[in-house]
Amino acid sequence: xxxxxxxxxxxxxxxxxxxxxxxxxxxxxxxSCENCRRKLEFFIWVIRLTEKKENYQLSKDFVSNLEQKxxxxxxxxxxxxxxxxxxxxxxxxxxVVFIMVGIYFLLFKPSHKLEYPIATLSYxxxxxxxxxxxxxxxxxxxxxxxx
Amino acid sequence: xxxxKNVKRETENMIDIGIIRRFKGGEEEAFYELVMKYKxxxxxxxxxxxxxxxxxxxxxxxxxxxxxxxxxxxKEKSTFFTWLYSVAINVCRYYKRxxxxxxxxxxxxxxxxxxxxxxTPLQILENKEIVERVNMAIxxxxxxxxxxxxxxxVEGLSYKDIARILKISVGTVKSRLHNARIxxxxxxxxxxxx
Numbered sequence: 001x002x003x004x005x006x007x008x009x010x011x012x013x014x015x016x017x018x019x020x021x022x023x024x025x026x027x028x029x030x031x032s033c034e035n036c037r038r039k040l041e042f043f044i045w046v047i048r049l050t051e052k053k054e055n056y057q058l059s060k061d062f063v064s065n066l067e068q069k070x071x072x073x074x075x076x077x078x079x080x081x082x083x084x085x086x087x088x089x090x091x092x093x094x095x096v097v098f099i100m101v102g103i104y105f106l107l108f109k110p111s112h113k114l115e116y117p118i119a120t121l122s123y124x125x126x127x128x129x130x131x132x133x134x135x136x137x138x139x140x141x142x143x144x145x146x147x
Numbered sequence: 148x149x150x151x152k153n154v155k156r157e158t159e160n161m162i163d164i165g166i167i168r169r170f171k172g173g174e175e176e177a178f179y180e181l182v183m184k185y186k187x188x189x190x191x192x193x194x195x196x197x198x199x200x201x202x203x204x205x206x207x208x209x210x211x212x213x214x215x216x217x218x219x220x221x222k223e224k225s226t227f228f229t230w231l232y233s234v235a236i237n238v239c240r241y242y243k244r245x246x247x248x249x250x251x252x253x254x255x256x257x258x259x260x261x262x263x264x265x266x267t268p269l270q271i272l273e274n275k276e277i278v279e280r281v282n283m284a285i286x287x288x289x290x291x292x293x294x295x296x297x298x299x300x301v302e303g304l305s306y307k308d309i310a311r312i313l314k315i316s317v318g319t320v321k322s323r324l325h326n327a328r329i330x331x332x333x334x335x336x337x338x339x340x341x
Binding site: 073 | 186
């Protein structure tokens with residue numbers, strides 16, 4: 001049970017990330033437990049293998065290349081923002097025109113009477129309701145259309 | 148030692164924040180000061196993650212472009228280096244996910260190209276083999292385990308800092324690092340008792 005606790009914390013122990021009490025417990029235990037000591041050695045071995053042994057060398061013109069890329073990305077984002085702005089403007093313009101046309105038709109309905117009609121059509125519509133050969137209800141409408 | 152390290156980090160962070168404020172004020176050159184300061188660390192992290200000599204440089208440039216784009220939104224709530232490392236890890240992860248191509252033809256173990264004169268040719272060969280095995284073992288780890296291991300081994304960051312960078316708890320860092328080391332060790336050797 002105690003060995004299990006120790007083995008779970010060996011990695012953190014080697015990194016110096018445990019409390020003083022835990023560190024003391026582990027130190028004391030390792031002196032007496034062969035199995036845990038072997039596992040500690042295993043972790044030391046893995047840490048030695050994986051730790052950084054080299055520095056990656058960037059090319060000499062890294063900064064100048066980066067500068068160029070940043071300038072390019074700036075231009076690209078500007079282009080994008082211009083396009084976005086113009087699209088917004090176009091949508092706004094359409095919206096304003098649509099609203100104005102709507103208001104015009106709502107408030108100022110065009111009159112049906114034209115001063116100089118090209119053609120005039122007059123007609124009469126009748127709706128009669130019969131029941132057992134008797135007229136019960138009739139509606140006659142005279143209508144005129146001018147173009 | 149930890150206290151001294153913290154004071155150093157605090158001072159470094161204050162210097163960084165000063166540089167960032169200058170950049171926010173319109174001084175473009177301030178950004179390149181940050182690049183000069185952190186390019187080596189960032190490139191080491193990226194190289195450990197990408198494992199490709201030629202593509203690492205592109206990835207590092209991409210990391211700094213991302214930093215440039217979002218530096219104005221940096222709110223100084225966290226230290227700059229934790230923020231930078233989280234950007235670096237995210238870009239590397241994205242790169243690995245998107246461009247997970249066939250393994251590089253270039254040998255990965257560049258540091259063993261300089262032979263140690265104290266070693267016999269046989270020892271050099273053995274060492275090369277071990278390094279290759281280590282690299283392969285790290286490559287086989289999942290993204291979560293790999294990020295923790297790289298941040299610990301490359302930069303020697305504390306568990307607290309790693310937790311902040313990866314936005315996980317300290318306990319998770321501890322268990323992930325433990326598991327990563329066991330997996331790498333198992334992969335390298337025939338150590339099957341753990």
